[in-house]
Amino acid sequence: MRVVGGSGDSRMDTRMETRTEERGGPKRERPRPAGFRSEVGSMLPTPGRRWPRPLVVALVLSVGVALADALLPGVPSAQAGQIGRLFALLSGICPQRPAHSYTLGGVQLPLEARMLGLFIGLTAGVVELATFGRNRSWRWPRRPTAFALLLGFGAMAVDGTNALLYDLRVMGLPHAYTPDLRLRLATGTLAGVAMAFALVPAVAQATEATYDSDVGKRPGWRDAGIALFAAASVALLTASGWPLLLYPMALLGAASVLLALTLINWTLLATFAALATGGLCLHPGRSRTWEWAAGALAVSLALAELLGLALLRRVAGSW
Numbered sequence: 001m002r003v004v005g006g007s008g009d010s011r012m013d014t015r016m017e018t019r020t021e022e023r024g025g026p027k028r029e030r031p032r033p034a035g036f037r038s039e040v041g042s043m044l045p046t047p048g049r050r051w052p053r054p055l056v057v058a059l060v061l062s063v064g065v066a067l068a069d070a071l072l073p074g075v076p077s078a079q080a081g082q083i084g085r086l087f088a089l090l091s092g093i094c095p096q097r098p099a100h101s102y103t104l105g106g107v108q109l110p111l112e113a114r115m116l117g118l119f120i121g122l123t124a125g126v127v128e129l130a131t132f133g134r135n136r137s138w139r140w141p142r143r144p145t146a147f148a149l150l151l152g153f154g155a156m157a158v159d160g161t162n163a164l165l166y167d168l169r170v171m172g173l174p175h176a177y178t179p180d181l182r183l184r185l186a187t188g189t190l191a192g193v194a195m196a197f198a199l200v201p202a203v204a205q206a207t208e209a210t211y212d213s214d215v216g217k218r219p220g221w222r223d224a225g226i227a228l229f230a231a232a233s234v235a236l237l238t239a240s241g242w243p244l245l246l247y248p249m250a251l252l253g254a255a256s257v258l259l260a261l262t263l264i265n266w267t268l269l270a271t272f273a274a275l276a277t278g279g280l281c282l283h284p285g286r287s288r289t290w291e292w293a294a295g296a297l298a299v300s301l302a303l304a305e306l307l308g309l310a311l312l313r314r315v316a317g318s319w
Helices: 054-069 081-090 111-131 142-166 181-207 223-241 242-277 284-318
Strands: 017-023 028-033
Touching: 081 242, 081 284, 111 142, 111 181, 111 223, 142 223, 142 242, 181 223, 181 242, 181 284, 223 242, 242 284
Parallel strands: none
Antiparallel strands: 017 028
16 A cells, blocks of 8 residues: 655655454454564574574584684694694694795684685585575575586686696696785685585485475575675685784684584485485474484584594604
8 A cells, every 4th residue: 555645755655464354244454564574583483484403503513612622621733722722623634834824913823725715605605594594595506696606616726726836836837827825715715605505505405304495595696795795804804914813713714614524424414314214314303303413423523533634644744
């Protein structure tokens, strides 16, 4: 219903919703203002739709384990304090070369620039799909969005190949340009966001008994833009070299690695369990217990994998 009043060109459009009632007499219509849902309100659970619990559980467990590793006594490394323990934890998946890493306050971060950007981008994508894009996290991105995300992944592949050729220049191999930490961080961030938009639907479809097949609810430009903006903001803070960001960035990197491994492990566990039980583990009445148990097992396996790779590297380095 449109209401036009006042002087000049002032107009007020009011959306109304009608409700028909029958109270012992003829039918009549009573206007009722339509409900307003804000962006924050759209993040809350609605009838027929749940929080993506696999993502929430993975985030909570991964951050908790990373904080525990940073705060509790751990294996000492070449550097002292919290960063030394995180260095030891992540040494199995990252070469930790000083020339390829950012330093904050004169201390090197545990992850190299490309890997730091990769896992920061992945975490930003997961958080976006667990909050703003919650209703679309069950589906693969729309084709134009997916193509753009693949281009970001391709940018990392091109920059990584050029960096490899640069390292092998003593063998006479050509390279296009001199590698730069900012390019490593930027291309890794783009690739990480692309990985999130592929990994999250895989986790959702592996852990949910049913999922919405509505094509209109696929992640689009808005979801990718929010994730890229968040990841780019964190990347810019890292590149600033601000010393106060040393511990937060080191913790974020460790939590992001744990999150990525947890989601991969969770997908594999859910797939194997569904095959072994004929989908019984995905029964709606058992899903909550299953998700927390599987999440705890997945993050435990992720931590064991990191510790195992770190130990393997230490043993191999002693030979």
